[in-house]
Amino acid sequence: MRPLLLDEDRALPADPATRVIARRIHREVRELPLVCMHGHVDAAVLAADRPFADPASLLVVPDHYLLRMLVSQGAELAELGVRPVDGESAQTDPREIWRRFCAGWHLFRGTPTRFWLEHELADVFGVTVQPGPDTADALYDQIAEQLGKPDFLPRALFTRFGIEVLATTDSPLSALPDHALLREQGWGEKVVPTFRPDALLHVRRPGWRADVDALAELSGVDCGSYDGFLQALRERRRAFAAAGALATDHGHLATAITALPPADAARVYADALAGRADDRDAGAFAGHMLFEMARMSREDGLVMQLHPGVLRDHDTDVHARFGPDMGFDIPVAAEFTRGLRPLLEAFGRDPGFRLVVFTVDETTYSRELAPLAGAYPAMRLGAPWWFLDSPHGMRRFREAVTETAGFYNTTGFVDDTRAFVSIPARHDLARRIDAGYLAALVAEHRLGMEEALETAVDLAYNLPRAAYRKAGADAG
The missing domain is CATH 3.20.20.140 (Metal-dependent hydrolases)
Structure with a gap:
């Protein structure tokens, strides 16, 4: 951690x-x-x-900078929550989408996406540990709790x-x-x-x-x-x-x-x-x-x-x-x-x-x-x-x-x-x-x-x- x-x-x-x-x-x-x-x-x-629905639909799914980096390393858009236009299945569990993002956190080293995400996580949501496979669930819960508050x-x-x-x-x-x-x-x-x-x-x-x-x-x-x-x-x-x-x-x-x-x-x-x-x-x-x-x-x-x-x-x-x-x-x-x-x-x-x-x-x-x-x-x-x-x-x-x-x-x-x-x-x-x-x-x-x-x-x-x-x- x-x-x-x-x-x-x-x-x-x-x-x-x-x-x-x-x-x-x-x-x-x-x-x-x-x-x-x-x-x-x-x-x-x-x-x-x-209220925003969940951390994944707020921070992951709409951000094409983030999506393209994960896709370049083998992720599929559907597993990142992007639904095909013909109605084919896509990942709908926001926690699983969030886990996939956290597992790829290292991919953003040296990119402006990393700078923006660090600012968002720390300054907006009070996160104090980096995303990763070992912190994904705890971070999801922390951000989800914040999103339920009127201030968010x-x-x-x-x-x-x-x-x-x-x-x-x-x-x-x-x-x-x-x-x-x-x-x-x-x-x-x-x-x-x-x-x-x-x-x-x-x-x-x-x-x-x-x-x-x-x-x-x-x-x-x-x-x-x-x-x-x-x-x-x-x-x-x-x-x-x-x-x-x-x-x-x-x-x-x-x-x-x-x-x-x-x-x-x-x-x-x-x-x-x-x-x-x-x-x-x-x-x-x-x-x-x-x-x-x-x-x-x-x-x-x-x-x-x-x-x-x-x-x-x-x-x-x-x-x-x-x-x-x-x-x-x-x-x-x-x-x-x-x-x-x-x-x-x-x-x-x-x-x-x-x-x-x-x-x-x-x-x-x-x-x-x-x-x-x-x-x-x-x-x-x-x-x-x-x-x-x-x-x-x-x-x-x-x-x-x-x-x-x-x-x-x-x-x-x-x-x-x-x-x-x-x-x-x-x-x-x-x-x-x-x-x-x-x-x-x-x-x-x-x-x-x-x-x-x-x-x-x-x-x-x-x-x-x-x-x-x-x-x-x-x-x-």
């Missing part, structure tokens, strides 16, 4: 002199509210505000974590009933939706036509024409904005964003409705629709988030059996300089437009993204995201982009998580890494302490708040 202790200096610089400076900077930001503008927590969890209801934890605002990610085909309930109960400014239209923009996707019919019904707009389709999307965006949305979110594979002539776009749309669109037309239409999404963001002020360069559902069998988001989304090389050029030429200097760009291809940081963000006032760099939200990944981000784009063309941290109780751990890690980076600048006499403290507060709180204000709100 090994102790689980959170060292106060975790993830701070190893150099003693720099660490002293980093401690002071981190103290300045550690208690600041959390601004969570890009995530995947289900709004229903907070709307219902019911979702909204109580939301408040305890210091979350100021939490953005969810939502389909345009959702009527947002959970957000409506939250708004009625005074939580409308705390939990806001995000418009994620990807499924409607890829006309060759299975189920696309059925989704267009659903869009027409929900929006009250006939989608039998391309113009009607655009109008229906505008109506849904208006509904999201009325529900408190501040942003849209787009996860296309490529960045080839070029507006088609209206007649060509209408032809491709008509062909897609008839089932005749080919892959080439579908790709061109998807790029065109990103341009249209930018135009609509210019009209309605919703901040446009773009995160290309991920090949979704790499294992087609896993996708067929279990659905998306099972840990088999794999990064590919991304290109931004040419791909974003038409969009940025049209909107990149427009004070009514804001574009936040994320990547999992860090080779583009210094070569493309930092120079672009350092030139176009409408563009900001999103935080290290997904496979890069790690200690080394976040340090490399600051080192690669700061000298070209500075701090103030970035947006602060986003947690991008479905694992609700991991949110404070993820933000704490980001604040520690930024404290270390700023401490090095102070130690090298490149930045004064007062400016470092001010910058740390901006990175942790002010920049995400400013970046996700409706575009144009601060224009003038």
Whole structure:
């Protein structure tokens, strides 16, 4: 049995002199509210505000970082509690799922998942020993007992974590009933939706036509024409904005964003409705629709988030059996300089437009993204995201982009998580890494302490708040 202790200096610089400076900077930001503008927590969890069922369904089953590591070492998704879409059997005993996780605890050594989990277990649940085969049952019982207390209801934890605002990610085909309930109960400014239209923009996707019919019904707009389709999307965006949305979110594979002539776009749309669109037309239409999404963001002020360069559902069998988001989304090389050029030429200097760009291809940081963000006032760099939200990944981000784009063309941290109780751990890690980076600048006499403290507060709180204000709100 090994102790689980959170060292106060975790993830701070190893150099003693720099660490002293980093401690002071981190103290300045550690208690600041959390601004969570890009995530995947289900709004229903907070709307219902019911006790979490058990440790496994809270900490293991929804966390694709955790699932993918265990699967890479031979675990089956079904034995980790993930139910196949066809109704095949899966492990339903949460204690057995928890035991399987604890048996694989050593697999997470050196990973950000280990850092987050240690923070969750120790700080949220008061755990003092590491998970393992010999501690699994005792830890399960300890956490399960905590989950039965009022202080561990979702909204109580939301408040305890210091979350100021939490953005969810939502389909345009959702009527947002959970957000409506939250708004009625005074939580409308705390939990806001995000418009994620990807499924409607890829006309060759299975189920696309059925989704267009659903869009027409929900929006009250006939989608039998391309113009009607655009109008229906505008109506849904208006509904999201009325529900408190501040942003849209787009996860296309490529960045080839070029507006088609209206007649060509209408032809491709008509062909897609008839089932005749080919892959080439579908790709061109998807790029065109990103341009249209930018135009609509210019009209309605919703901040446009773009995160290309991920090949979704790499294992087609896993996708067929279990659905998306099972840990088999794999990064590919991304290109931004040419791909974003038409969009940025049209909107990149427009004070009514804001574009936040994320990547999992860090080779583009210094070569493309930092120079672009350092030139176009409408563009900001999103935080290290997904496979890069790690200690080394976040340090490399600051080192690669700061000298070209500075701090103030970035947006602060986003947690991008479905694992609700991991949110404070993820933000704490980001604040520690930024404290270390700023401490090095102070130690090298490149930045004064007062400016470092001010910058740390901006990175942790002010920049995400400013970046996700409706575009144009601060224009003038």
